[in-house]
Amino acid sequence: MDITRLIITAVGGQGNLLSSKVLGEAALLSDIPVRMSEIHGMAQRGGVVESALLFGDVKSTIISDGEADVLVSFEPAEALRAMNKCKSETVVITNLAPLPPFTVTIGSGAYPDIDKLQDLISSKVSRLIAFDAVALSKEAGNIMAVNMVLLGALAQTGILPLTVENIKTAIKTRTKKTFVETNLKAFDLGYSEAEKQN
Template identity: 35%
Template sequence: MTLGSSGIKERLNIVITGVGGQGNVTAGIIMGEAARLAGLNAVMSEIHGLAQRGGVVSVDFRIGDVYGPIIPDGQVDLVLGFELLESYRALSRARPGTTMITSTERIVPSSVNVGDAKYPDLAALRERALSRGIRIYEVDAPSIALAIGSKLSSNMIMVGAAYGAGFLPVRIDHIKDAIRLHFRESLWDVNFRAVEAGAQEIRRLASTM
């Protein structure tokens, strides 16, 4: 049984979150195009903070029997996080049973760097989430991206993780075709490998839990 196979029937609700510059919106576009190629209905919306300054960027992505692009609070099936702290913040919209697949990347807010705020206790946030029945998987996307030869491919690693966990009801060929449509040819191979690596890593993590 895949991670995403229970409780998902007529619709699938995914929140993609991170900070500006991590490729969150691009990930949503690839996922949406892959869903379209698979013959599925998909809608998405983007919420930008101060993206150019490293602010939060959140994408609501929905597949199936849905029309409005905004996911109601408490109906999130998957939080796909590109930055660790923003992943935990997005759990305010989650329910017991929601899955969080997050990159381990940390981008410290400028307010922390200048001493105006303290970085939250991530261990405490994790324990609080687990006590709510949230399933948590941490993917070391930056290290995997460097290993395959492109530090900019972390977003496709996370798309691969969502696919490998069963939260994208498409074939991997649909994702690769979406990549072909969105990226120039010189970037196809590294992004294909990123998707495959992300899928492999989430399956490995699931096998240990």
């Protein structure tokens, strides 16, 4: 079975771990071997949270630099920061709504220009899907559903060995009941956005 390597990067509190859990559960439903890893601990203190997900016949739970097939970033500058994980064939999906780190506020760093950031990423990888996932999550009725919007876009690429149906089932069983409806809506909005950008 082919191996697919996915990196999800986000800022603590954006719901990265839940999206990994949904994909893991979808893999379990699809009978696809999956291994994942993540770094916990500082997430709630505003740091970066990076998850690695490996689908298929593989024993490693982490992804080396230059070896991700897909990179999903919940924040534009974090997409740029995680570019070391990409190769020229990588597909990058990123939210474009910035969450400037505190270091920018205190003047010890400048936030990258969003247009230039997109040009840079597209010039280095095979495909970039970039859009304001926060706007879409608001449209879905839950500003916290950025993770689901991005899962929708990821599903649209068809890179993961998972069906849309199984991911949706995992969203139904693994996310809080009160949010299932808005989560599914967010997922669909992300899916159509990626379709538009194809």
